[in-house]
Amino acid sequence: MEFRSQADRDYANRAFIPGADAFIPRWQAAASAFRHELKDRARLGLTYGPSERNKFDLFLPETPPEGLMVFVHGGYWLAFDRSDWSHLAAGALARGWACAMPSYTLAPTARIGEMVNELRAAVLASSALVPGKIIVTGHSAGGHLSARMGCEDGPAGVARVVPISPLADLRPLMATEMNKDLRLDEKEALAESPAYLFKTKEVSAHVWVGGNERPAFLWQARVLSEEWSCPWTVDPGRHHFDVIDGLTDSNSPLMDAIMTGV
Incomplete structure (x- = not known):
């Protein structure tokens, strides 16, 4: 394959x-089946802002939740929707945690800073x-966005961030x-790169990445x-693509890392 x-x-x-x-149709089928199985414990399409994609789904465990895990989807800030990933809430729910999955405005409509x-x-x-x-976690571009939630300008109340294969x-x-489509320039790239921003002292962090990923992603994680x-x-x-599979298993090493210390 040729690259430019x-x-x-x-x-x-x-x-x-x-x-x-x-992988994509498999994720979508698993997500749809998960929502159907959860029935009224899946609260879908809750609004958090004025834009069309400013909605989140909230999945609830069978018992009163121990806390909230927010999962942010990837897709290079260009693709996908919260509905493609619902099944990844399974591990958190099995541990007694609620899980929120937001959509966000994609490029080129929005710049990364707006996201x-x-x-x-x-x-x-969702935390209200x-x-x-x-806890905020996310994958790839969502790993970037989850890491940004642990920075000094992040939302109050976040205890832990676990970026998965993040772009840092x-x-x-x-x-x-x-x-x-992303329209990144030097100023925005530096302003929105977690690697060049301070993590909030009150927030703990753990970075996760697949061993068989592209070298660039291993470098970004390190x-x-x-x-x-x-x-x-x-x-x-x-x-x-399969580094996120551990989110479906409450006993996986990934879920252990996400829940460590909280």
């Missing part, structure tokens, strides 16, 4: 994952419905073809862990 630049190759995931095209502002509002709106501690330094993405002086885990054998 080295940066495009560095951040291409689907091209290097066997059977990649099967960060939306996620702050989503965390505050669930008492207890707040946005500057390399300026050289990719997708930047035509950079964030080093800049924040927080642990990072390289999940053996996992690539960019």
Whole structure:
């Protein structure tokens, strides 16, 4: 496969994952089945802001929730919706935690800084419905956004962030073809890169990444862990699409890392 630049190759995931095209319909089917199974414990389409995509789904455990886990989806800030990932709430619910999954305005309609502002509002709106501690996790671009919720300008009340395969330094993405839609410039890339921002002292963090991911994602994860002086885990054998599978299993090492210390 040909790429227009080295940066495009560095951040291409689907091209290097066997059977990649099967993952999206599989996720969507699992998410739909999960919502159907949960019935009235799935509160769908709750509003947190004025824009069309400013909505979140809230999934509740069978007993009063211990706290709230917010999961932020990925897709390079360009794709997907909260409804594609509902099944990833299963691990949190089995541990007695509620799980909120927000959508947010995608590029090119919104810039990344605007998405960060939306996620702050989503965390505050969802946490207002669930008492207890707040954990924010997310995958890929959602890993970036979840990390931003742990920065000094993040929403109040967040106790822990666990970015999964995060994009922590946005500057390399300026050289990719997708930047035509992201519209990142040097100023915004620095202002919105968690690796160049201070983590709130009250927030603990753990970075997670798959061992079989593109080298650029391993580098991004390590950079964030080093800049924040927080642990990072390289999940053996996992690539960019299956590194999130542990969210469905309450006993997985990923869920253990998410819930550590809260």
